[in-house]
Amino acid sequence: MLFRSDLRSLFGGGSFSRFSFRNGLVLFGILCFVSGELQGNASGQTLEFDGGETVFSQNSQYYFAEAGDFLNIGGLEEKKSSSDHPEVGTASTDLPTLHLFVVASYFAYETPGTSTMIENSYNGITPALGVRIPFQNGFWEGDLGIALAEAYQTSTPIISLIGLYAQTEYYRTFGPGALDIFANYTGYIQYIYVQSRYLTPVWEAKKKSVSLYLGPELIGQGNNSYNAGQGGVALGVSFPAIHSYLTFDGGLLRSSVSSGWGGYQGFSWYWSF
Secondary structure, three states, X not given: OHHHHHHHHHHHHOHHHHHHHHHHHHHXXXXXXXXXXXXXXXXXXXXXXXXXXXXXXXXXEEEEEEEEEEEEOOOOOOOOOOOOOHHHOXXXXXXXXEEEEEXXXXXXXXXXXXXXXXXXXXXXXEEEEEEEEEEOOEEEEEEEEEEEEEEEEOOOOOEEEEEEEEEEEEEEEEOOEEEEEEEEEEHHHOEEEEEXXXXXXXXXXXXXXXXXXXXXXXXXEEOOOOEEEEEEEEEEEEEHHHOEEEEEEEEXXXXXXXOOOEEEEEEEEEEEO
């Protein structure tokens, strides 16, 4: 099966996966070196690690691992650590910051063919750079990068692809919870992904060691050969003491490859320090 064989390739069974993750580590090492040079002895630096997966009932799946660095522009010191707000699910900052990151990913989906379904998969690496601008009760971020991938399609040779990567995020608290809107564009397949969540605190342990956040989410994604709409529920689990945030989500899915409804489930783990 494509799913199993590509997973073996992703975690070390294929030459491109080794290329992707090896170069991802090199890029992250360069990122940390540049960050240290830019930051010098000043405080206000936050490293981050993120990883997760989303699996769809209609033969699509996405896996990713990300490493990044937030640097206060101008080297100024924040009043709080960037990791003091884990309920955001990402590093929140009090000052404008430079955001450097690298994402390694695997994405696969099916499209209708003349006699059977065509399998499409992409092993990719994306280095990117952007800025995060805080404002009262939230922030906005914009990033640009280069998306690199090797692509497989049924009955065709593996090819290398390159394209623009663009990403943006808007976060704002209002009412009892917070709205988070995230979107990105992957140029080598002209793929757009948009996600919106509104999470509200629903439970908190003694001494705030664990907090739960719950709310609805809507997702739209696709390109000229595949598209899907999703709606469901997201659960956030915050562990402030270790600057960590887990997200679980799931719900209903409708895509262009099927006339009926399906489902999806996802998981991600974010850690900053």
